[in-house]
Amino acid sequence: xxxVTQTPSHQVTQMGQEVILRCVxxxxxxxxxxYRQILGQKVEFLVSFYNNEISEKSEIFDDQFxxxxxxxxxxxxKIRSTKLEDSAMxxxxxxxxxxxxxxxxxxEGSRLTVL
Amino acid sequence: xxxxxxxxxxxxxSEEAFLTINCTYTATGYPSLFWYVQYPGEGLQLLLxxxxxxxxxxxxxFEATYRKETTSFHLExxxxxxxxxxxxxxxxxxxxxxxxxxxxxxxxxxxxx
Numbered sequence: 095x096x097x098v099t100q101t102p103s104h105q106v107t108q109m110g111q112e113v114i115l116r117c118v119x120x121x122x123x124x125x126x127x128x129y130r131q132i133l134g135q136k137v138e139f140l141v142s143f144y145n146n147e148i149s150e151k152s153e154i155f156d157d158q159f160x161x162x163x164x165x166x167x168x169x170x171x172k173i174r175s176t177k178l179e180d181s182a183m184x185x186x187x188x189x190x191x192x193x194x195x196x197x198x199x200x201x202e203g204s205r206l207t208v209l
Numbered sequence: 210x211x212x213x214x215x216x217x218x219x220x221x222x223s224e225e226a227f228l229t230i231n232c233t234y235t236a237t238g239y240p241s242l243f244w245y246v247q248y249p250g251e252g253l254q255l256l257l258x259x260x261x262x263x264x265x266x267x268x269x270x271f272e273a274t275y276r277k278e279t280t281s282f283h284l285e286x287x288x289x290x291x292x293x294x295x296x297x298x299x300x301x302x303x304x305x306x307x308x309x310x311x312x313x314x315x316x317x318x319x320x321x322x
Contacts, residue, residue, distance in 0.1 A: 098252065100252075127309065129310075129312075131315075134314070135314060136213075136312055136313060136314045136315075137253075137298060137300075137312035137313075137314075137315065138312075139309045139310065139311065142309055150309060185252060185253065187252075187253075197255045197258070198253075198255070198310060199252075199254070200245075200252035200253040200254065201252045202250065202251055202252045203252060
């Protein structure tokens, strides 16, 4: 059983549309992350989230992106107005004591295709 | 800045062959190093890790040694199985400075019976 469940598994959207990707942790996690991988490229860090706040974000994570944990369980990544270059696999991840433990647990990913 | 470079794939091997997937890194601090594996249809999962120079991480027959002198963390396995077919990601973290993992591009391994 996966530690993290991501939905949708695949979403196709038109450029300019809003997309919300969801991550549902199974247990009470503290550290959350979003990563993405454009086909054939590196897995890129987007944002980390701790104690209901963004703790770190990358240059990729501009004003078009937002994250929240509205009900204490779901962890969402919103892209307000998608661009073609947002097409990628998006991974949600979680950790316990930050990376001092050396391990993140990843969801299966949500594939986003922007047309 | 910190970065990871790993060999491009795909790597295609016959069952019981020896596997090496090269990984080198650039880091300003004292990173921890990781190998993650992604099996088809699943998320990334930690395969092994090493937190300081000369440490050897091992799991499921895979090994990697943290070599500071060559800034490398090559993944090896003496005898691969079909079930090892997956994408392998090298990653680093300097958790004293930042709370994120930096990944390489991933290397697809295909093991044929």
